[in-house]
Amino acid sequence: MQIEFVKCHGSGNDFPLVDARGLELHEDAWVRLARALADRAGPVGGDGLLLLTAGDATHAFGMRMFNPDGSEAETCLNGVRCTARLGFERLGVDAARVLLKTSDAEAQRQAELAPGVATIRTRVGPVSTRAVDVGLRIAEPEVIDAPIAGLPSDRAFTAVAMPNPHLVAFVDAVDEGELVALGDWCEGAPALLPARGNVSFVEVRGSEAAPALFVRTYERGVGLTNSCGSAMAASTYAAARTGRIPFDREARVFNRGGMVRASATPAAEVTIAGNATFEWDGRIGFDPATGALDGLTVIAQRPAEVASWDAMLASL
Known part of the structure; x- marks a missing residue:
């Protein structure tokens, strides 16, 4: 055919x-x-x-x-x-x-x-930060800017379901080797995250008046990718939820593939405008x-x- x-x-x-x-x-x-x-x-x-x-x-x-x-x-x-x-x-x-x-x-x-x-x-939204919605098999009801016991990383993560699962960590500078190693571990469907998940390292840039994020993502089923739209949305919400950027203010969100404009609301809705x-x-x-x-x-x-x-x- x-x-x-x-x-x-x-x-x-x-x-x-x-x-x-x-x-x-x-x-x-x-x-x-x-x-x-x-x-x-x-x-x-x-x-x-x-x-x-x-x-x-x-x-x-x-x-x-x-x-x-x-x-x-x-x-x-x-x-x-x-x-x-x-x-x-x-x-x-x-x-x-x-x-x-x-x-x-x-x-x-x-x-x-x-x-x-x-x-x-x-x-899209409302997005969820319930651990069960993200697919995490943990006792805590959610993970907001905190380490995840059992994950082979001591970084603080925010877990967001878009509804596909995302683990977002804010870093001073993206270490791609570290990101790939953690993404590979999640891709193996461990008992902690049996449905696997997307992992993003995010740098906060810009200012409060003109916020910006740089997102690097290991995408479930893909690997290290130049762009992942739901990861940019999850990162925007995680940044607002943790006070790194304001709610209801448009941010420029960059990745290796380009740029979108995104904002998040306290009601857990995320808006993205892109090509x-x-x-x-x-x-x-x-x-x-x-x-x-x-x-x-x-x-x-x-x-x-x-x-x-x-x-x-x-x-x-």
């Missing part, structure tokens, strides 16, 4: 995005498609596979996100922006409530972050039974969008 997709990215978090509303595939086939299309050694590559799915009575459309290892994430906020943009274009709307695996998000078009950079704002850049459109043959890909065709390039994003990065 032929699969059409858009190669897109949100803050450098890149994906093949498929309009799956008219496709009927067995769950195993979606897993095979994710592993094949997101494979960096394959013809497309990405940080995962995004699916635009049908909505329901209260959602215009939905999103599913599969990691490169085939596991399905509860959410992906960089992916929500890209999927929302495609949904807006297909349905002719500028705002929608988006159905996710275990929650939902509000999305709408936003004034451009920079000239030519398509921008979508999403709002949803479409780089090119493609078509590829896919065998649902084996997961084999064949015959990639680039239908259209989108050089103006790519150039606009590159110009924004150069200005940061």
Whole structure:
């Protein structure tokens, strides 16, 4: 069968995005498609596979996100922006409530972050800091800026469910070796965190009047990544909850992939405005039974969008 997709990215978090509303595939086939299309050694590559799915009575459309290892994430906020943009274009709307695996998000078009950079704002929450929601098997009801017994790190963490699980530590400077070692440990599904989790080290930058964060994340099912939207949201909430940045004030949140603008409320809602850049459109043959890909065709390039994003990065 032929699969059409858009190669897109949100803050450098890149994906093949498929309009799956008219496709009927067995769950195993979606897993095979994710592993094949997101494979960096394959013809497309990405940080995962995004699916635009049908909505329901209260959602215009939905999103599913599969990691490169085939596991399905509860959410992906960089992916929500890209999927929302495609949904807006297909349905002719500028705002929608988006159905996710275990929650939902509000999305709408936003004034451009920079000239030519398509921008979508999403709002999620309330997020949870309950240890059980994060998947931590501990006696404490929550972890806020405190060490976690049994974790191979003595750093203080804030545990946040977006609803996907995040452990956020604020550091003076990111040590990638330390981050990868801890992420690898969590990726092994230890008894402390059997469903695994995302781990972020965060540097606080800027000032109270103009707060900024730099986030580096080991993403569950992915590894060290240049960008993770839910990690940026979790880090924003954790920073506000621990008094490092003010609630209800927009912060610039940076990662290796780019920048978004984010804010958190005392009611545990997080808003992120960031890019949803479409780089090119493609078509590829896919065998649902084996997961084999064949015959990639680039239908259209989108050089103006790519150039606009590159110009924004150069200005940061």
